[in-house]
Amino acid sequence: MAARGTGTAGTSTGWYPVARAAEVGTRPLPVGAGGAAFVVVRLRAGGEVSAFPARCPHRLVPLVAGTVVDGRLQCPYHGWRFDAEGRCVDIPSLGPAGTPPPRADLAMPWAVEERHGWVWIAPERTTTPSPPRPPADVAAGPVPAPPAPRGPVFGNLDPSLKHAWHPVAMSRELRPGGWLQVRLLGRTWTLRRDEDGVSASPPASGVRERFGLVWLAPAEPVDVPLELPEVSDRRFVTGWLLPVRSPGPAAPMADTFLDVSHGPFLHAGTVGAGHARVDSQDVHHEPGGFTGVQEEWFDNVTDPEVAAGRRPLRQLCRATYVYRAPFQLCLRLTFPDTGAATTILYVLQPEDADSTRIYTRLLLSSGPGQPLPTPATVTAAVALEHRVLEEDRALQGVLATTGLALDLRAELHLRSDRLGVALRQVLCEFGAAAQVRRAA
Numbered sequence: 001m002a003a004r005g006t007g008t009a010g011t012s013t014g015w016y017p018v019a020r021a022a023e024v025g026t027r028p029l030p031v032g033a034g035g036a037a038f039v040v041v042r043l044r045a046g047g048e049v050s051a052f053p054a055r056c057p058h059r060l061v062p063l064v065a066g067t068v069v070d071g072r073l074q075c076p077y078h079g080w081r082f083d084a085e086g087r088c089v090d091i092p093s094l095g096p097a098g099t100p101p102p103r104a105d106l107a108m109p110w111a112v113e114e115r116h117g118w119v120w121i122a123p124e125r126t127t128t129p130s131p132p133r134p135p136a137d138v139a140a141g142p143v144p145a146p147p148a149p150r151g152p153v154f155g156n157l158d159p160s161l162k163h164a165w166h167p168v169a170m171s172r173e174l175r176p177g178g179w180l181q182v183r184l185l186g187r188t189w190t191l192r193r194d195e196d197g198v199s200a201s202p203p204a205s206g207v208r209e210r211f212g213l214v215w216l217a218p219a220e221p222v223d224v225p226l227e228l229p230e231v232s233d234r235r236f237v238t239g240w241l242l243p244v245r246s247p248g249p250a251a252p253m254a255d256t257f258l259d260v261s262h263g264p265f266l267h268a269g270t271v272g273a274g275h276a277r278v279d280s281q282d283v284h285h286e287p288g289g290f291t292g293v294q295e296e297w298f299d300n301v302t303d304p305e306v307a308a309g310r311r312p313l314r315q316l317c318r319a320t321y322v323y324r325a326p327f328q329l330c331l332r333l334t335f336p337d338t339g340a341a342t343t344i345l346y347v348l349q350p351e352d353a354d355s356t357r358i359y360t361r362l363l364l365s366s367g368p369g370q371p372l373p374t375p376a377t378v379t380a381a382v383a384l385e386h387r388v389l390e391e392d393r394a395l396q397g398v399l400a401t402t403g404l405a406l407d408l409r410a411e412l413h414l415r416s417d418r419l420g421v422a423l424r425q426v427l428c429e430f431g432a433a434a435q436v437r438r439a440a
Helices: 159-163 252-260 375-399 415-439
Strands: 014-021 029-033 036-042 049-053 067-069 070-072 088-090 111-115 119-124 166-170 178-183 187-194 197-199 206-210 213-217 237-240 245-247 282-286 291-298 312-323 329-334 339-354 353-366
Touching: 014 036, 029 119, 049 119, 070 339, 088 282, 159 415, 166 178, 166 187, 166 353, 178 339, 187 213, 197 206, 197 291, 237 245, 237 375, 245 375, 252 312, 252 329, 252 353, 252 375, 252 415, 282 415, 312 415, 339 375, 353 375
Parallel strands: none
Antiparallel strands: 014 029, 014 119, 029 036, 036 049, 067 070, 111 119, 166 213, 178 187, 187 197, 206 213, 237 353, 245 353, 282 291, 291 312, 312 329, 329 339, 339 353
């Protein structure tokens, strides 16, 4: 049997060979030492090897997806940068003059060394000053999963979700006289449409249609419905994205939709140009959710006047985020320069523990007194939103999480995270209300 290192079984003391030195470059490599997960990387080509904990402390994103930028390890979600000692040296949402808080620093292993053709990690202080010469049959130990967040985690099979309305299909997917099988909360349901309307089997507390979607409530709902007046406003035209499936729970995806500072990094190839600094953010708690408002400069790539050269690409935008528990979200973008408005409806279907279906509807207006957006404009907006959504979906695959950490101490929150903090608080309130309903 190949030797797995020099540490004592079940402890993190001693030195552990984690990777061949030749395998470590400027792309983070996941490794394990003493049962703990790390990434090793060279912060400069040909430079020394550095070892970092597996997750960023902000939103627990695995740093194996990070990149080396200017001799620092950069998290792919919000662009936090860490030096070789694990100090957080840059948080873009704080602006160039912002000072990262002490909790932003990483808890680094006691030592990392490159010796005998191997990279070695000592997770904790050890009396052995340097790695020993390994036996001929030495092999790197297994790579453990990154640590799970502490405290309660809100996943797709949370019992409270039975007491909410969930989208389960687009209305047009269920033809008259037809049937459709869907997944919700780890269970298969059959939808049928006949002359009396839409029904579900096994029986549910309620089935209805709203916003062009079929909704199902397994048990008596306690959630507050989202209002979308644009649906009946003749100044708006609609564009639908085809439903897509995300490889993870719904709550982290909702957190991403509500996140205001990840654009320059996660969406660098689509709508992310500009600064990540977040100066102000108003959050108003409401029954069943909240509304958040922020003004920001935005690349209005869907404005036809930009393409014609009659208006600048960079325009002021007022972004209003509306959330209703558990997974109904609306983003309203209004542009004072043009009077135009774009409303994006996101609703999430928690299918199974590791699967979420996403429904996205765009509603576009050119502004008071202006012609309705053309079909070409709507098509372009839908295509752009699809690319943005694909970038968000890719992050969910990287997260590889079972749900959203509800304990505010499990992650590090900044002023730019007020919507995310409100999301966690409202989900706790929703869970408590559902528990009361179950007990009644």
